[in-house]
Amino acid sequence: MAWRPFHAVLRRLLDAWVELRHCDPAPETLALDPERPVRYVLPHRALSDRLLLENLCRRHGLPLDAPPGTSAILSLPEARRRRWRRHSSSPLTALTEDLAAADPQLVPVSIFWGRAPDKRFGLWKLLAADSWALTGRLRRLLSVVVNGRSVEVVFGAPLRLGELHDPARPELTSRKAGRLLRVHFRRVRTRVLGPDLSHRRTLIDSVVASPEVRRAIEEAAAAQERSRTRLTRRAQRYGREIASNMSYPVLRFFDQLLKRLWTRLYDGVEVTGMATVKALAGDHTLVYVPCHRSHIDYLLLSYVLYRQGLMPPHIAAGRNLDMPIVGPLLRRGGAFFMRRSFRDNRLYAAVFDAYLHRLLARGHALEYFIEGGRSRSGRQLAPRHGMLAMTLRSQARLIQEQRRPRPLAFVPVYIGYERVMENASYRRELAGEKKRKESPLALLRTLKRLREPFGRVTVACGEPLILDHWLDAQCPEWRQAIPQGRPTWLGQTLPALGQALSRRINAAARLNASNLVALAMLATPQRVIETPRLEHQLRLLARLGRARPGESLAPPEGTPGDWIDHAERLGLIRRRPQALGELVVADADQAAQLGWYRNNVLHGFALPGLVAFAFRNTPRHDAAGLAQRLSPIWPLLVRELAITAPEDLTAAITEQLGQLTALGLLETVDAGWQRPRALPDQAALDQLGALVEPFLARGFLLLTVLLRQPSGRATAEALADQGRQLAERLALLSGLPAPEFFDASLFAALLEGLEAEGWVWRDNDRVHYGATLQEAARHAQELFDPALRQRLMLLAEVGEDNDGPEAS
CATH class of the missing domain: 3.40.1130 (Glycerol-3-phosphate (1)-acyltransferase)
Structure with a gap:
């Protein structure tokens, strides 16, 4: 009793000095049963920990009620004291004896005054931080003074003492609880402090001496x-x-x-x-x-x-x-x-x-x-x-x-x-x-x-x-x-x-404003779009991202207008007033930047983009026929974009068709789907399909170069280089400011994907192919509209005439 005024003074001093750097979880989120008493358990006796915990409980309204003569805050006995004080009962034993009157919930609490792995830091070792070694009173006082602004508190999940009680052997209840609490405290210390660090010189010597x-x-x-x-x-x-x-x-x-x-x-x-x-x-x-x-x-x-x-x-x-x-x-x-x-x-x-x-x-x-x-x-x-x-x-x-x-x-x-x-x-x-x-x-x-x-x-x-x-x-x-x-x-x-x-x-990807604006802007032919249309497209992309099965790409907070404002503040786009309505524009430099942010999350829109692209040239499909047409292309897209592929492609395509229909981008007809009749919806569908067009164009160019010559004539390096040159030429002719479109590594990866799927194989460093690849290429050609297909084929012919992939 005589110590209570002194403790009250210390508690107020700690409250004024200590600043919590981290509290996990937030005290108000603890799943405490209001009908049962609460006892907080500390890993060892320390007055500073006890007073700090009392302040924290009062500040957040956590219960501190306890019967007269007892305390709501307990501490586990230290190992060295358990051996020579076996005659004395631990706080857990006292709780077990009173289990019939009240079934308390035990909340383990770990408190770290600064934190450091156990390594020699000179004066810091004396003053600074909690480590794996227990601290004495002087060091604890110095630690409170030095580290009062860097305190971490970790609450554990409440433990029901009654759930551990065995009526046949009631004396084991406190031992079970103590063992569980010690395991918890050891895991928390490992998580926060990490394993003990050896001295660097000692570690290097052990490495050199290893077998x-x-x-x-x-x-x-x-x-x-x-x-x-x-x-x-x-x-x-x-x-x-x-x-x-x-x-x-x-x-x-x-x-x-x-x-x-x-x-x-x-x-x-x-x-x-x-x-x-x-x-x-x-x-x-x-x-x-x-x-x-x-x-x-x-x-x-x-x-x-x-x-x-x-x-x-x-x-x-x-x-x-x-x-x-x-x-x-x-x-x-x-x-x-x-x-x-x-x-x-x-x-x-x-x-x-x-x-x-x-x-x-x-x-x-x-x-x-x-x-x-x-x-x-x-x-x-x-x-x-x-x-x-x-x-x-x-x-x-x-x-x-x-x-x-x-x-x-x-x-x-x-x-x-x-x-x-x-x-x-x-x-x-x-x-x-x-x-x-x-x-x-x-x-x-x-x-x-x-x-x-x-x-x-x-x-x-x-x-x-x-x-x-x-x-x-x-x-x-x-x-x-x-x-x-x-x-x-x-x-x-x-x-x-x-x-x-x-x-x-x-x-684990998450969408942000830059990703969404990049996806929408780069899908427009000249990187210019009316503000209302851009907002509409952003809204569609956000809904598609949120609807992804199993791996939701949740959009950021705010509205499409907010995302456009944010992208403009970051310098990725600019607004241009015009008499018939405001336009959003991305110049060549901005478009090149936007490509980077689009590629961050392109994998999340690959399947809906591929489905949408299939309706550009062929206005009507059924699910089975569309899956057959896309099945040769999909594995390559999965490999290039590191996509978690669905187990059943036909089922996944059917689900995507349903989502696009719900968004108004497709219409159901008979036993299939067709392009929408409204022009704005057609434009939105084409913009979605444009997301995968660069990949398909690269693949088309590479396959055209490969199939225009006998099997086994060209090397993989020559094919990849010729594909890169053609892609670069296409980018220059079409004004596409995206150097990553003709990145040489993408063509090398595409060849590796064809080899992994068994469509090509190498023998003496030469690339061979068979009828399976020719059939897959025919299906891929049918996805392109005639004008784009003719342009790509003419480009491939020019490349073959000027600098074909020689066998050397």
Whole structure:
């Protein structure tokens, strides 16, 4: 009783000093039963935690009632005290004894005064943050003073004590509750603090001393006739070049810096899907695989995770970012650096593989981009398999070594920008200009753009892929012993895994104003449209996105008029007053920018666009006939745009026909559908079909070039290059300001898709085809109207006459 006035004073001091940086979930969202008493449980005794929790409960109206002589806030006994105080009863035992009178609900509460992994930080180790080590009274006092402005509170789901009660053995109830609570607190600490970090030098030494690196040193010494001591020093140098040096003070610095940067740069950061990630973080090793659209990606994702109460991951970054000033900061923020290619350097590959294996073995979260580099076109690039292969090998090794590793979960992340900072450089590089090297000076030049509007940015976590379960279904033999070379199952598994992750990234996409306006504007012939028609088309696109089965592309808040205003503020379009009504115009430079934002979400409108395009030349279809006509084209579109394909194409097309009919873009007739009679509806249908026209035109040009010569005459490289040249010529003749339309990688990917579908095959580097491809090409030609088909065929003839794909 004598302490109550003193506690009241301390409580008021804490209330004035402490600032909650993060509270998960919001206290008012706790699913508490108002008919049952509530007891809050802390992981250990700490007066500061208790008083802080009391303030938080009072501020949010959470119940704090308790019978006289008891408290609504309990704490678990510490392990070292449980051994020598067995005669004393714990708070949970007292609750169990009174279970008949009241069945309380226990709410576990974790409080972090700052947070850091357990690593030597000098003075910061004394003052700064919660870690895996328990704190003493002096350190707790200093932590409250230093970290009062950076406190995180995590509420757990309420636990009903009565549900654990066993009438036959009532004495076990408190032990069951204590065990469940301790498991919960351990998972929360793992999620927030991450695994313990070793000293960087110690980690590098362990990597160099690993069997795989020692083996690589022996092989290099024999092949290069160099001393093992010299090669060992080189391996240590590689380790220092690669390894991160995550530092909690730098994480705190980045948190404050990036908070101000995002406030100045963006109108807001929208985060979705984080609840699923938090549920996995406590007992899974997480590997974040975001799409790569900008240099901002890795800074943004780490910031979001830190703000959401998750430990930031170790990030695989290109060595080009390891530049003066910036590189050391990124390294201390969790980046580890890798060379673009190290296939011919077996020692470097062994060091990098061993380093990655140790990070995964210790349960550290990782982040890498499966696309390899930033997407200059805005679409999801074909996955590269290097990091995925090392991750799969590491997980298989851990199971082989019988370490019982934590399950590994890939977390796909979609990052959507309303305006990306690298727009200008992307257009230059797509047009053929060489990529400029990153430098601190170039970074300083971008600072002057901070006053420009960049809109909002979205970070959306998709459906996680649990690796063990996925591999068991795809390739059960993966758990067998791994040879020193490449496992046979890896070659067939990696492409499927890369495609699955790409599809899950795209499935998490969210629409924004830039995406919608880009989809509508680039579907107009001259990139000019009346404002009412543009609003109507935006409304149709929003409804189609919302109606997507299973993977809804929810539109942003606001009306089509709001989206047009926002796109104009971002400089993507401009309005032009005219006597008969206002027009919305995109000039050549703006249209090139809009292409990037259209490609971000084009995958979500591919099937309705393809169905709409089929009605351009043939005004009437039935579902079965339309599915037969589109079935050769659809797999290629699925592959290029990383689409999650429906199991039954005919059923999916029937559903799309119904949606287009409900929107007034088609009319039912007899046993099928036909083009609408109203001219505005016909124009809207043609605009929707224009979304897939660039893909179909590229495919038509490539097939025409291929089929105009005997099977086995041309090489794949010559075909892709000839297709690119024809597409570039078509873009110039039609005034299409879209360098990504004739991107050489798209033609190479299209050939790979034809090969994957079995329509072409390679023999001695020559491309062969049969009757199946000829039949598919005939179906594809029927989709085009005669004028467009004749123009494409004439263009292909010109290309063949001037520069055909020779066999050499």
